[in-house]
Amino acid sequence: MxxxxxxxxxxxxxxLTAPALMLFVGVLLIPLAMTxxxxxxxxxxxxxxxxxxxxxxxxxIATDPYYAEMFWRTFRIAxxxxxxxALLGAPEAYILxxxxxxxxxxxxxxxxxxxxxxxxxxxxxxALLFGGNNGLVNKLLMSAGVxxxxxxxxxxxxxxxxxxxxxMMPFMVLSVWAALQRLDPQIExxxxxxxAGPVTIxxxxxxxxxxxxxxxxxxxxxxxxxxxxxxxxxxxxxxxKVAATLAYDEFLNTLNWPLGAAxxxxxxVALVLIVVGSNAxxxxxxAEVFR
Amino acid sequence: xxxxxxxxxxxxxxxxxxxxxFSLAVGKGEFISFLGPSGCGKTTTLQMIAGFVDPxxxxxxxxxxxxxxxxxxxxxxxxxxxxxxxFPHMTAAENxxxxxxxxxxxxxxxxxxxxxxxxxxxxxxxxxxxPRRMSGGQQQRVALARAxxxxxxxxxxxxxxxxxxxxxxxxxxxxxxxxxxxxxxxTILVTHDQNExxxxxxxxxxxxxxxxxxxxxxxxxxxxPASAFVSxxxxxxxxxxxxxxxxxxxxxxxxxxxRAPAPAGLxxxxxxxxxxxxxxxxxxxLSAKIMTRIFQGNHWLFQCDSECGPAIVIRQNDGxxxxxxxxxxxxxxxxxxxxxxxxxxx
Amino acid sequence: MSRNGPLALIFHTIFVIVMVAPILVVCLxxxxxxxxxxxxxxxxxxxxxxxxxxYPEFIHAFWVSLGLGALxxxxxxxxxxxxxLALARYRFRGRDALAALFLSPLMIPHVVxxxxxxxxFTSAGLGxxxxxxxxxxxxxxFPFALRLTLAAATGMDLSVEMAAVSLGANGWTLFRRVxxxxxLPGVISGWALAFIxxxxxxxxxxxxxxxxxxxxxxxxxxxxxxxxDPLVTSVxxxxxxxxxxxxxxxxxxxxxxxxxxxxxxxxx
Numbered sequence: 011m012x013x014x015x016x017x018x019x020x021x022x023x024x025x026l027t028a029p030a031l032m033l034f035v036g037v038l039l040i041p042l043a044m045t046x047x048x049x050x051x052x053x054x055x056x057x058x059x060x061x062x063x064x065x066x067x068x069x070x071i072a073t074d075p076y077y078a079e080m081f082w083r084t085f086r087i088a089x090x091x092x093x094x095x096a097l098l099g100a101p102e103a104y105i106l107x108x109x110x111x112x113x114x115x116x117x118x119x120x121x122x123x124x125x126x127x128x129x130x131x132x133x134x135x136x137a138l139l140f141g142g143n144n145g146l147v148n149k150l151l152m153s154a155g156v157x158x159x160x161x162x163x164x165x166x167x168x169x170x171x172x173x174x175x176x177x178m179m180p181f182m183v184l185s186v187w188a189a190l191q192r193l194d195p196q197i198e199x200x201x202x203x204x205x206a207g208p209v210t211i212x213x214x215x216x217x218x219x220x221x222x223x224x225x226x227x228x229x230x231x232x233x234x235x236x237x238x239x240x241x242x243x244x245x246x247x248x249x250x251k252v253a254a255t256l257a258y259d260e261f262l263n264t265l266n267w268p269l270g271a272a273x274x275x276x277x278x279v280a281l282v283l284i285v286v287g288s289n290a291x292x293x294x295x296x297a298e299v300f301r
Numbered sequence: 302x303x304x305x306x307x308x309x310x311x312x313x314x315x316x317x318x319x320x321x322x323f324s325l326a327v328g329k330g331e332f333i334s335f336l337g338p339s340g341c342g343k344t345t346t347l348q349m350i351a352g353f354v355d356p357x358x359x360x361x362x363x364x365x366x367x368x369x370x371x372x373x374x375x376x377x378x379x380x381x382x383x384x385x386x387x388f389p390h391m392t393a394a395e396n397x398x399x400x401x402x403x404x405x406x407x408x409x410x411x412x413x414x415x416x417x418x419x420x421x422x423x424x425x426x427x428x429x430x431x432p433r434r435m436s437g438g439q440q441q442r443v444a445l446a447r448a449x450x451x452x453x454x455x456x457x458x459x460x461x462x463x464x465x466x467x468x469x470x471x472x473x474x475x476x477x478x479x480x481x482x483x484x485x486x487x488t489i490l491v492t493h494d495q496n497e498x499x500x501x502x503x504x505x506x507x508x509x510x511x512x513x514x515x516x517x518x519x520x521x522x523x524x525x526p527a528s529a530f531v532s533x534x535x536x537x538x539x540x541x542x543x544x545x546x547x548x549x550x551x552x553x554x555x556x557x558x559x560r561a562p563a564p565a566g567l568x569x570x571x572x573x574x575x576x577x578x579x580x581x582x583x584x585x586x587l588s589a590k591i592m593t594r595i596f597q598g599n600h601w602l603f604q605c606d607s608e609c610g611p612a613i614v615i616r617q618n619d620g621x622x623x624x625x626x627x628x629x630x631x632x633x634x635x636x637x638x639x640x641x642x643x644x645x646x647x
Numbered sequence: 648m649s650r651n652g653p654l655a656l657i658f659h660t661i662f663v664i665v666m667v668a669p670i671l672v673v674c675l676x677x678x679x680x681x682x683x684x685x686x687x688x689x690x691x692x693x694x695x696x697x698x699x700x701x702y703p704e705f706i707h708a709f710w711v712s713l714g715l716g717a718l719x720x721x722x723x724x725x726x727x728x729x730x731x732l733a734l735a736r737y738r739f740r741g742r743d744a745l746a747a748l749f750l751s752p753l754m755i756p757h758v759v760x761x762x763x764x765x766x767x768f769t770s771a772g773l774g775x776x777x778x779x780x781x782x783x784x785x786x787x788x789f790p791f792a793l794r795l796t797l798a799a800a801t802g803m804d805l806s807v808e809m810a811a812v813s814l815g816a817n818g819w820t821l822f823r824r825v826x827x828x829x830x831l832p833g834v835i836s837g838w839a840l841a842f843i844x845x846x847x848x849x850x851x852x853x854x855x856x857x858x859x860x861x862x863x864x865x866x867x868x869x870x871x872x873x874x875x876d877p878l879v880t881s882v883x884x885x886x887x888x889x890x891x892x893x894x895x896x897x898x899x900x901x902x903x904x905x906x907x908x909x910x911x912x913x914x915x
Contacts, residue, residue: 019737026733027745030726030789034748038786041767045759048766098662105659108650117659119898121666126843127890130867131883135669137875138676138684146672176669199353200386202374204400204451214399218390237756239850240864244871254758254850261762261854271766274759281756 049272059267067272077273084252084277087170088236092228094175099182100224104216106183107190118187125180129240136173137244140164165247173241178234182227189223225292233281253277303362304329304487305350305455310359312345312511319345321511323359327455330485332478334498337508338534343491346508347457350489352376363454374403379453379486383460385444387432393419393443394428400451418450419443421480438469445477449484456481458490462497474500495535499523507531523576525640532574532640539580541573541587541609542644554641557608559587561636570644577602577615579638582624586633587612594626607632670887677884679877695881705882707859708866712846715777715862719784720792720841724834726785727792732826734793735800750790760787761854768855775857783855787848788841795840799833832900839897843890 049067052060071077106117124132139146140163148160163169193216194200201215239254246255253273260270303326312320320342327333335343348354350361352373361368368376388396394415401411419425422442432440441461448456461477462470478501481488492498498505499519507514507522507530515527526532529540543556545563552563556573578600589607601623603614612632616623624630651659672686679685680692699705727749734746752760760783768779803826811825827834849864856865863886870879 020739023733023737023739023742026729030730030749031745033726033785034751034789037764037767037782038752041763042755042759044766044770045763101655101658102662105651105655108655117663119894120663123891123894124666124670126840126847126894127670128847128849128864128867128883128886130849130864130871131673131886132669134867134871134875134879134883135671135673137871138672138880139669141684173669176666179666194382194384194386194389196382196384196386197388199351199373200380200382201388201399202353203351203376203378203380204447205374205377205403206399207374210403215388219388233754233756237758237850239758239853240868243868254756257758257762258853261765267766271762274756274762277756278759282754285754 045271046275048268049275051268051271053266053268067269070269071272071276080251080256081253081276081280083167083250084236084254087167087174087242087252088232090167090171091174091178091235092232094171095178095182095231096224096228098175099179099227100186100220103183103186103190104212104220107187121183122180124176125184129177130244132177133173133241133244136169136176136241137164140169140245164245165249167246167250169245170242170250170252173245174235174238177238177241178231181230181234182224185227185230186220186223189220193219222292222296225288229285229288229292233285236281237277303327304331304364305489306360306362307346307350308360308362310346310349310356310361312342312349312354313357319511320349320356323513325506325513325516327487327489329487332481332488332490332501332503334490334492334502334505335508336492336495336498336505336534337514338493340510341508342511343493343508344459347459347489347491350455351378351380351457377451377454379448379451379456381441381444381448381456381458381461383463385432385440385461385464387440387443387447389432392429392431393424393435393446396432396443397447397450400447404451414450415446418446421449422446423476437465438473441465441473445480449480449486453486456486456488458488460491460493463492463494470497477501499535507534509534526574529572529574529642537577537613537615539575539577539612541575541607541612543571543573543609543641545569545571554636557587558585558631559633564636564641567641567643572642572644573639574642575634575639577613578617580612580614580632580634581616582614582630583633584631586631589630589632591624591626591628591630594623605630605632673880674884674887676877677881681877684875684877684880695877696885698878699882699885702878704861704866705863708861708863711777711860712863715780715784716842716845719781719845720788720838722781723785723789723792723841724796724838727789727796727837728830728834731793731796731800731830735797735803736805749793752787753790757787757848757850758854761851764851765854775855775860777860780852780855780860780862783851784845784848787851788844791844792837792841795833795837796830797833799830803829835900836897839893839900843893846890 050063050065052062052064052066054060102121106114106121109117145163147163151157152160161168163172197215198211201211206214237254239258242250242252243255243258246252251259257270257273260266260273305327307323307325310320310323311318323346335346337343345354349356350368352368352371355369388399391399397415397418398411401414406414416428419428422445424439424442424446427435427439432443435443444461462473465473474497490498490501502519504516505519505522506516509530515522515531522531523535526535532538532540541556543554545568546553546555547568553560554563554571554573587607587609589605589612591603592606593604595602598618600618601616603616605612605614614632675686676684677695678691678693679687680689680694730749734742764779764783765774768774768776773779807829808821808825811821816824847864849868852862853865853868856862867879867882
């Protein structure tokens with residue numbers, strides 16, 4: 011039996027979401043579809059964009075080793091950045107979580123606050139710190155005896171990874187932090203009462219439980235690093251291209267929009283596949299435990 | 302000789318004294334409850350025994366060994382936490398096996414003991430379940446098995462039943478008592494539920510604001526509460542203001558128009574405590590008027606306005622006619638059913 | 648009363664220093680009295696802050712960013728609040744798909760969005776216009792506005808609304824007098840977080856901005872591309888100061904941990 015109230019309930023959510031839905035279809039889905047189409051168009055130095063359907067751009071990306079190298083560099087940087095944030099961010103989140111109330115909230119603010127500070131400003135900071143061979147970082151590392159001769163940071167992948175890791179770190183800390191909040195506060199005491207030492211507690215009790223947090227943090231960091239623009243553009247300069255900076259160049263300097271659209275489409279598809287795939291894997295792996 | 306001994310133990314957090322001057326001797330195999338409202342220091346005391354909190358003063362000894370010198374991981378106590386604190390990424394069997402693993406028990410013996418422990422708590426066949434896929438009661442049993450499988454010298458239970466619904470809680474109480482009787486492990490239970498404390502323990506330690514109010518068997522604490530707090534906390538009670546008159550012979554205890562021979566050792570203003578189920582309606586005694594009468598199946602509950610203030614009376618529903626609302630009655634009780642304390646501040 | 652060992656505290660100290668260092672160094676260099684990039688060793692000077700005044704592009708870009716952030720966050724809320732109420736209250740077919748669509752701008756690389764919008768708005772004859780920037784920013788800040796509003800709407804006690812209905816409130820009155828005031832903290836925080844996101848976006852905006860509609864990050868980025876001098880550090884220091892102020896306000900209003908926790912989940 012369908013009452014007036016039932017009918018109203020069936021229609022209300024659609025009425026409420028309709029404006030947003032139309033907005034998203036009109037100015038998100040259509041432009042994205044247009045971009046995919048654009049990647050199949052032709053382009054010439056003098057004739058501009060020709061709205062035909064050819065595989066020229068895709069063929070060029072598939073065969074020219076320049077693009078393979080560029081994509082490999084993009085993902086290499088993203089993977090290294092992800093590893094770095096996981097290796098440093100997860101322990102930091104754990105340490106943070108063990109602090110007492112006041113210190114905890116102060117340091118949480120200090121570590122997560124940068125998330126909201128302009129990426130350009132933060133990367134500029136790294137450019138200043140790296141500053142050629144006698145930059146502050148090199149001076150510090152050399153006087154601490156960590157390295158003997160200066161490492162080039164500017165215009166190198168090393169510099170990009172360090173700066174990106176700094177930019178992405180809050181996401182990792184936040185993600186592991188969230189996982190730590192779900193832990194039973196007595197869980198460490200429980201393990202201790204059964205005879206486990208500190209190392210065993212971390213390895214056998216804490217690590218397995220925060221792993222989903224580390225992994226979901228890794229997915230965020232990876233996808234943001236692989237598509238990052240500001241940091242690679244400022245630290246990497248014009249020489250060391252990643253997918254986002256290359257697409258930017260094709261669009262605004264070379265003006266070869268169809269080729270740029272192809273690079274962007276490939277980046278989008280690759281990222282969606284990786285993110286959706288690894289999310290599914292994580293969910294399957296931990297379905298039994300965390301439902 | 303005491304098996305587990307707490308000797309004037311105290312805990313301070315900053316300026317706040319959470320536990321003060323706590324002394325208790327627990328015999329081997331005894332089942333003790335720490336009973337009190339939240340914030341009375343019972344959990345802190347338990348955590349000091351477990352070693353998660355260090356006492357500010359005093360000593361805790363187990364078989365005459367000072368526990369403070371032993372790291373919590375080496376104390377060998379079994380603990381069941383209020384939240385159970387099961388390891389969610391491990392199966393029931395892996396949870397129970399963890400303590401044995403830490404003790405390097407060989408694989409074969411480990412498997413056998415895990416199976417036996419799970420069977421003891423009625424969870425045979427649940428070995429490969431993860432905690433998240435078990436009910437609250439089942440999780441509780443796993444936590445108990447995990448604590449018992451290491452053959453602990455003392456079993457500490459921190460409000461273990463408070464997350465279960467009323468029916469399940471009663472079942473678990475009976476089961477817990479049976480298991481404890483069978484294996485004879487010295488047990489300390491922290492609870493705020495006086496029924497739980499009374500039905501499970503050999504002795505109850507009633508606590509309030511960090512101090513021990515009374516230590517005694519369930520019957521003693523109920524029938525002879527040492528303080529107003531204990532009598533209030535352990536079920537409903539009536540406190541009447543009375544006086545002991547030593548000017549007449551024989552000396553008399555007077556509360557309103559109720560009087561009885563005075564007990565020895567007290568004089569002047571006193572408080573007379575009587576449990577509601579021990580009060581009857583008679584021809585002489587405290588005069589009162591019945592304000593409300595509530596039928597509760599196996600008994601009647603009367604709220605009366607007596608000459609010594611409000612009073613509650615519980616009468617068995619034995620089929621006899623009962624007074625109605627508005628009736629004037631006389632409240633009476635046997636002298637051995639009351640406890641008399643000196644009245645403070647009067 | 649920290650339960651961390653000395654090793655953990657050393658790790659923590661280094662970690663915090665590294666996290667703060669780049670931001671600190673920008674702010675310090677901004678006060679240099681020298682004409683080149685250097686840490687202010689010979690006293691502090693405000694000359695590079697005064698220099699901003701002689702560089703109207705930055706001032707103009709700042710106003711563009713401010714207007715863009717405020718307006719696009721507001722417009723995003725106009726769409727997000729009803730959508731959040733629908734997602735919080737109703738279980739209907741297609742609900743999960745809708746939620747995924749509304750949060751998708753978080754998953755789509757901003758460089759792709761920039762390209763898509765550039766293509767779209769150029770074809771529509773809106774290339775480089777402020778209107779195009781607004782629409783594009785509404786899309787990228789929408790998920791943030793939605794998340795915080797959704798959290799507030801989900802946490803709201805529905806019986807309060809039922810009580811209002813039983814007392815005769817309905818439709819717009821019900822929303823304005825009961826629902827909106829109750830979800831307002833979430834809505835305001837959603838606006839603030841959306842504003843910060845819009846104010847900070849470079850990657851997408853760099854494709855869409857034309858001279859005259861350049862935002863502050865775009866102007867700073869283009870400036871850095873040419874050369875890095877103390878002027879850009881003093882501009883950055885101002886941006887950092889503005890963000891910090893917004894952060895503190897947000898913390899007072901809503902609790903920063905809640906805002907950020909909402910943000911952390913979004914990348915999935």
